[in-house]
Amino acid sequence: xxxxxxxxxxxxxxxxxxxxxxxxxxxxxxxxxxxxxxxxxxxxxxxxxxxxxxxxxxxxxxxxxxxxxxxxxxxxxxxxxxxxxxxxxxxxxxxxxxxxxxxxxxxxxxxxxxxxxxxxxxxxxxxxxxxxxxxxxxxxxxxxxxxxxxxxxxxxxxxxxxxxxxxxxxxxxxxxxxxxxxxxxxxxxxxxx
Ligand SMILES: C[S@@+](CC[C@H](N)C(=O)[O-])C[C@H]1O[C@@H](n2cnc3c(N)ncnc32)[C@H](O)[C@@H]1O
Numbered sequence: 001x002x003x004x005x006x007x008x009x010x011x012x013x014x015x016x017x018x019x020x021x022x023x024x025x026x027x028x029x030x031x032x033x034x035x036x037x038x039x040x041x042x043x044x045x046x047x048x049x050x051x052x053x054x055x056x057x058x059x060x061x062x063x064x065x066x067x068x069x070x071x072x073x074x075x076x077x078x079x080x081x082x083x084x085x086x087x088x089x090x091x092x093x094x095x096x097x098x099x100x101x102x103x104x105x106x107x108x109x110x111x112x113x114x115x116x117x118x119x120x121x122x123x124x125x126x127x128x129x130x131x132x133x134x135x136x137x138x139x140x141x142x143x144x145x146x147x148x149x150x151x152x153x154x155x156x157x158x159x160x161x162x163x164x165x166x167x168x169x170x171x172x173x174x175x176x177x178x179x180x181x182x183x184x185x186x187x188x189x190x191x192x193x
Contacts, residue, residue: 002176003123003183004029004092010172010187011088011121013037020079020086020113021046022106023094024070027057034064047073047080077102079109087118093183096125096154107162111190119171119187125156126175126184159186167191 013019013033024030024046033044044067048054054070061068071080077098079089089110095103110120127138141155163170163186172187 002178003174003185006174006176007090007092007121007123007185007187008032008037010185011090011119013088014039016088017042018086018115019044019088019090020081022073022079022089022091023097024048024057025053025092025094027053027060027070029090029092030057030068031060031064034061034068042067044068045080045086046070049073077105077109079113081113083112084115084118086113087115089114089118089120090122092123093125093154095122095159096157103157103159103162107164107168110188111167114190116190116192119189120168122159122184122186122188124159124184125154126182127156127158156182159184163188165191 014037016038019030019033019038019042021030021044025048027046030044030046038044044061044064046057046061046068047070048057049072051072054072057070061070074080079086091106095106098106114120167190168188169191170186171189172185175182175184
């Protein structure tokens with residue numbers, strides 16, 4: 001998927017030692033990180049709300065079991081990490097499933113848990129920057145408002161208002177809609193005082 005490739009191209013995973021993924025799904029992204037990008041010895045911690053997804057990720061990451069752990073996400077939303085413990089905090093198409101209060105809490109937790117030189121790397125559905133992609137997104141949102149289950153409970157979300165520029169430096173941002181469904185990639189760094 002182009003947005004995931006773009007995220008990877010700007011995340012410097014080759015330098016990562018401690019990766020946390022929120023909403024790891026089936027673990028495909030994590031497996032790709034281990035197979036192609038992470039340096040030897042890097043640690044991965046994934047979380048997901050679904051026990052089925054957790055089991056799938058654990059199975060997929062079995063060859064990396066010494067470096068990888070997958071846990072259930074908590075309610076209320078809190079990352080299972082110490083302050084500044086992770087140098088990459090990643091979420092790929094999971095924030096678009098969250099209520100706005102949880103998106104805000106995600107950024108609180110990301111700020112608490114990211115190391116000084118770390119990066120937050122996000123991909124999410126977006127309203128779109130072109131007329132055709134906005135039309136598709138508008139139809140999607142209308143469906144979401146009436147029958148959220150039909151679109152898997154996810155909808156386009158504008159992350160921009162959640163990203164406090166006093167706390168975050170935007171290292172990379174791109175909106176793309178290669179198949180008319182727009183997505184947005186963000187790479188954020190902690191702003192130093
Ligand atoms: C659309 S899937 C994307 C999965 C994966 N990141 C990928 O790109 O293939 C969204 C994932 O977020 C998970 N999720 C939803 N709400 C969550 C929450 N509050 N905490 C953690 N994971 C959550 C879902 O269970 C699902 O696995």
